[in-house]
Amino acid sequence: MTTELTFEPKIVAFVCNWCTYAGADLTGTSRIAYASNVRIMRFPCTGRIDYNLVLKALEQGADGILISGCHPNDCHYSTGNFHARRRWVVFRHMMEYMGFDLRRVKFAWVSAAEGAKWAEVVNTTVREIRELGPATEYTELHRKGVA
Amino acid sequence: MSALQVQAGELLASGKAEVVIGYGEGTRGRVRPVFVRTRADVSLLVFDGRCTANLTVYLAKPEVGRMGKAAIVATPGAVRSLIQLIAEHQVDPGEVVVLAADDDAVTLLTDPAALEAYAAAHPVTIPPEAKAVTESLARMSAQERRAFWDAELSRCFKCYACRSACALCYCTRCITDMNQPQWVCVAPHALGVMEWHLNRAMHMAGRCVQCGSCTSACPAGIPIGLLAMEASRSVEKEFGAQAGLRCDAPPALSSFAADDRESFIL
Known part of the structure; x- marks a missing residue:
């Protein structure tokens, strides 16, 4: 018996309860098969998704991050996704400034009716992260320890 | 007496300020923050190129707040941070008087409009x-x-x-x-x-x-x-x-x- 070890990326998805979580539910009830590499975390709103959660996920060995919520003007709380969008712009800029690979952190708007889009977003993310290989930048910091 | 010391003395004498937060001579040729509460002590105040620390940091401290109405010696950067503190409702503009100092002059700023005008006239300088x-x-x-x-x-x-x-x-x-x-x-x-x-x-x-x-x-x-x-x-x-x-x-x-x-x- 031979065992072939292939790299399977671990993706953590932070999604909002009202749109993307319901959208991902629709993907399942529509019997659309998609990559099983994603671990979905449900949040009340994208406005609740703190960038520290992203940092913690990377720290704990995630190879890719997917953040998704309601389209603009669709937020259950009216403006949560608008606030999140601003924060993401700055967060992405700072990650880039400190030299992290932005291709590992993806953002999407997926509504409760877009089950097919969710499958596509996950599949695309998994494919791209698989090409990038395992995330090392962040775990490298762990390894370095005290300077 | 320098222009700064004269202005600080007037503020304390008239009761427009109960404490002047400024820079004083420290050790080894460095400056340190001083809290001047009487007119006799205004001679402690100095201002020159060594004064770069942002003194508005003290405005949020409760023990400084208990000293009463403050006047603060501020560099252009400190004026901007005071404006930001006012915008964030951390400082009541009526509770602080500013002695804005740069290399040439000392300007007394008492209201938000004057602070904004001063900040606009002194843009950010990057070392x-x-x-x-x-x-x-x-x-x-x-x-x-x-x-x-x-x-x-x-x-x-x-x-x-x-x-x-x-x-x-x-x-x-x-x-x-x-x-x-x-x-x-x-x-x-x-x-x-x-x-x-x-x-x-x-x-x-x-x-x-x-x-x-x-x-x-x-x-x-x-x-x-x-x-x-x-x-x-x-x-x-x-x-x-x-x-x-x-x-x-x-x-x-x-x-x-x-x-x-x-x-x-x-």
């Missing part, structure tokens, strides 16, 4: 060494930037002088001190240091007035102010809001526009 680092960072690849910050931050031993020196780091409980849950690793190792500075930069986004206080406070000589400055510059470029110019400015990251950039969102 040449910070400019050189910024320019070289702009030419680097992502890997080179990662290596640059890794090397710089490896000298950080988490003394939090950057936080203490910053007028806008006024939270009584900082995220880095929280342990349930613990967001930032407390140890000064590569990961904990990076997370702390990234968090500080994110919290300064749209709020950093680029006074340079954190960089000059750093005992390890890390150009740490660049991170907060970069976060603020990103806000300025994307959303057009520059910190420290208007006393009624809305908080940049707690407001939004319907047409904010979203080209990066799938």
